[in-house]
Amino acid sequence: MNDKESFTEKYRPEKSSEIVGQEKAVVEVKDFLKNFPKKKALMIYGPAGTGKTSLALAVARENNLEILELNSSDLRNRVKLEQTLKPASEQLSLFKKSKIILMDEVDGVTGSDIGGIPELVRVITISRYPIIMTCNDAWQSKLSPVRAKSKMVEMKALDKTTIARILQNVAGKEDIKKDSTFFAQIAAKSQGDVRAALNDLQSYVSGENILVDITEKRDVEDTIFNILRRIFKERGNFLDLFDTTTMSLDEILLWIEENIPREYKNEALTKAYHALGSADVFRGRIYRNQSWRFLIYQNIFQSAGVSYSKKTSLQGFTKYERPKRILKIWMHNQKTEKKKTIARKYATLVHCSFKRALRDFELLKPIIRQESVQKQLKLSDEELEFLKK
Amino acid sequence: MSQTEIWTEKFRPSKFEDVVGQQEIIKRVKSLVQSMNIPHLMLAGPAGTGKSTLALIIVKELFGERWRENYLELNASDERGIDVVRQKVKDFARTKAIENVPFKVIFLDEADALTREAQQALRRTMENYTNTCRFIMSCNYSSKIIDPIQSRCVVFRFKLLEKKDISIVIKKIADQEKLKMGENAFEALYESSEGDCRRVINLLQATASISPDITSEMIKMISAEAKPREIKVVLDYALAGDFLNARDKLLDVMLKESVAGTDIIKAIQKEIWNLQIEPEIKVRLTEKTGEAEFRMIEGSDEFVQLQALLASFVLAGQGKATA
Numbered sequence: 001m002n003d004k005e006s007f008t009e010k011y012r013p014e015k016s017s018e019i020v021g022q023e024k025a026v027v028e029v030k031d032f033l034k035n036f037p038k039k040k041a042l043m044i045y046g047p048a049g050t051g052k053t054s055l056a057l058a059v060a061r062e063n064n065l066e067i068l069e070l071n072s073s074d075l076r077n078r079v080k081l082e083q084t085l086k087p088a089s090e091q092l093s094l095f096k097k098s099k100i101i102l103m104d105e106v107d108g109v110t111g112s113d114i115g116g117i118p119e120l121v122r123v124i125t126i127s128r129y130p131i132i133m134t135c136n137d138a139w140q141s142k143l144s145p146v147r148a149k150s151k152m153v154e155m156k157a158l159d160k161t162t163i164a165r166i167l168q169n170v171a172g173k174e175d176i177k178k179d180s181t182f183f184a185q186i187a188a189k190s191q192g193d194v195r196a197a198l199n200d201l202q203s204y205v206s207g208e209n210i211l212v213d214i215t216e217k218r219d220v221e222d223t224i225f226n227i228l229r230r231i232f233k234e235r236g237n238f239l240d241l242f243d244t245t246t247m248s249l250d251e252i253l254l255w256i257e258e259n260i261p262r263e264y265k266n267e268a269l270t271k272a273y274h275a276l277g278s279a280d281v282f283r284g285r286i287y288r289n290q291s292w293r294f295l296i297y298q299n300i301f302q303s304a305g306v307s308y309s310k311k312t313s314l315q316g317f318t319k320y321e322r323p324k325r326i327l328k329i330w331m332h333n334q335k336t337e338k339k340k341t342i343a344r345k346y347a348t349l350v351h352c353s354f355k356r357a358l359r360d361f362e363l364l365k366p367i368i369r370q371e372s373v374q375k376q377l378k379l380s381d382e383e384l385e386f387l388k389k
Numbered sequence: 390m391s392q393t394e395i396w397t398e399k400f401r402p403s404k405f406e407d408v409v410g411q412q413e414i415i416k417r418v419k420s421l422v423q424s425m426n427i428p429h430l431m432l433a434g435p436a437g438t439g440k441s442t443l444a445l446i447i448v449k450e451l452f453g454e455r456w457r458e459n460y461l462e463l464n465a466s467d468e469r470g471i472d473v474v475r476q477k478v479k480d481f482a483r484t485k486a487i488e489n490v491p492f493k494v495i496f497l498d499e500a501d502a503l504t505r506e507a508q509q510a511l512r513r514t515m516e517n518y519t520n521t522c523r524f525i526m527s528c529n530y531s532s533k534i535i536d537p538i539q540s541r542c543v544v545f546r547f548k549l550l551e552k553k554d555i556s557i558v559i560k561k562i563a564d565q566e567k568l569k570m571g572e573n574a575f576e577a578l579y580e581s582s583e584g585d586c587r588r589v590i591n592l593l594q595a596t597a598s599i600s601p602d603i604t605s606e607m608i609k610m611i612s613a614e615a616k617p618r619e620i621k622v623v624l625d626y627a628l629a630g631d632f633l634n635a636r637d638k639l640l641d642v643m644l645k646e647s648v649a650g651t652d653i654i655k656a657i658q659k660e661i662w663n664l665q666i667e668p669e670i671k672v673r674l675t676e677k678t679g680e681a682e683f684r685m686i687e688g689s690d691e692f693v694q695l696q697a698l699l700a701s702f703v704l705a706g707q708g709k710a711t712a
Binding site for chain 2: 257261262272273277280285288328329336346349350351352354355360363365366369372373
């Protein structure tokens with residue numbers, strides 16, 4: 001098994017018949033293709049992780065259609081759209097295969113994509129090929145011109161039992177042995193999102209400590225994985241996201257800090273840290289001045305600020321790590337404890353600050369190692385042992 | 390006096406006459422002490438120029454053999470909380486001075502490490518105990534001390550020790566410890582001293598612990614070992630786009646050498662100008678560095694701010710100034 005491959009990709013349904021719990025939607029999408037070009041465009045909408053993209057891909061495959069995939073990042077502006085979308089829709093395919101154009105997450109077409117929506121409408125009008133779009137919220141006003149041109153298909157959030165069944169199925173193929181409460185717990189937390197549930201399953205299984213029983217701490221950590229995934233993978237405001245956990249904002253900040261470089265590169269990395277740095281500034285002000293009003297700023301910077309540091313939402317599975325900094329500091333403190341006690345004794349003797357003694361320690365070492373000095377400092381056996389290293 | 394083999398103590402002057410450099414200050418302080426009544430004093434100047442030494446001489450002159458009982462030394466950069474300072478001051482000031490003087494002396498070293506709020510509190514403490522205590526404060530920059538405290542003190546400004554002063558100190562130690570050293574070795578010592586007498590003596594003793602034959606090579610080797618040069622490595626990782634390694638290394642440097650974030654920032658700020666990147670980007674990075682340092686002083690988390698700064702170096706490595 002390829003460890004890097006995410007369960008969500010590995011077990012993406014191949015056929016439309018494998019898409020669980022969305023029978024009505026499956027029929028509607030098939031009808032749309034059958035009746036094309038009665039309606040030229042199809043909008044599949046519904047909550048995250050219900051199988052919108054999977055359905056589009058599966059139906060295309062079954063009809064032997066070539067897929068031209070565009071995501072919202074390609075919808076930067078009119079010029080880009082002209083280049084990528086129009087030629088594809090106007091020219092006849094060089095091969096026998098016909099095409100569909102798949103546009104994921106059209107609600108990601110924001111105000112900064114100047115001309116994005118009108119251009120989309122124009123392309124729908126002139127396209128020779130079916131266009132399938134997906135989005136979470138189809139009823140926002142900016143999408144109304146698109147709605148007018150499209151057949152609308154809804155996919156509903158899946159119920160807990162269905163999700164638990166999917167999980168059990170995957171677990172069987174992955175040789176994961178768990179009792180049914182385990183799957184029920186994950187299913188309940190997913191709130192109808194199959195992708196989140198599968199990601200959860202994978203993070204439990206690939207973590208070194210496999211969940212045995214669900215304790216309070218596990219619950220907290222489970223939610224933090226979800227929070228991280230949403231902030232890092234999606235683009236959103238997330239103003240209430242941190243209400244779903246009992247973990248403090250400061251602790252969440254540590255988790256985000258630890259995992260930013262596991263998810264982002266280059267510009268996104270810099271922007272995300274910039275946002276986190278701003279969150280931290282407000283955290284500092286809260287503590288300095290007891291200005292609890294600033295919590296909202298810390299909240300926004302470390303949620304929306306980090307989330308919007310990338311231009312498009314991300315796919316794939318990322319294994320998040322627990323914050324290691326605190327542990328490292330503690331371990332180091334244990335190791336350098338003796339260095340500190342020696343430096344303190346030395347500082348008192350020579351009228352300098354403890355900090356300076358610590359800073360100059362490498363230089364002072366040969367001096368302190370002299371027997372007469374060791375005696376004068378009244379070093380303990382452990383401290384003498386430390387100096388020998 | 391108890392004999393010590395730590396040279397910074399062994400060769401610390403214990404009389405006004407033995408102090409090297411700062412002659413104007415010595416003259417004035419000496420006449421103050423002879424009247425057996427000193428005002429609060431503020432000794433401002435760089436590290437290793439004789440501030441603590443002068444404070445010690447003052448109390449020894451005032452109190453003679455029993456100076457320890459009438460003298461309290463606090464280091465503000467270690468005793469962070471003003472409450473600790475106040476408590477210790479109170480406990481110490483409560484009893485009357487022994488010996489023939491009407492007051493005790495509190496030496497508050499590195500007073501510029503106190504926050505403004507702590508300084509405000511200290512000002513009250515100074516007033517409350519002015520009958521029983523005199524404060525001697527030391528600081529690197531008197532501008533970091535609030536005006537109300539400055540105005541209660543007589544301020545003396547210490548200058549960096551000159552080459553001839555340092556040379557006197559070194560010659561004296563070399564003679565007494567029977568060290569062999571040439572002009573080259575002296576130059577090397579002086580160069581890595583930055584005018585800091587404490588550092589010169591420590592460097593000399595560390596070198597002498599290997600051999601009494603002091604050469605410039607040995608001095609350079611030892612002073613290089615004592616200086617963490619690893620910031621360059623951290624920045625190189627970041628510039629190459631390897632953020633995870635840059636971050637690990639940074640935490641390592643901070644923990645292993647117990648370096649404070651503000652010291653790391655200073656090192657980064659110096660290192661920027663040695664990097665192989667466009668000058669415009671250097672300017673932008675310096676701006677970010679300054680902002681990060683300000684934020685730390687303001688109370689932000691050192692490691693978060695340093696990481697944010699490092700992330701800017703990743704872009705700089707690709708020739709971009711900002712995201």
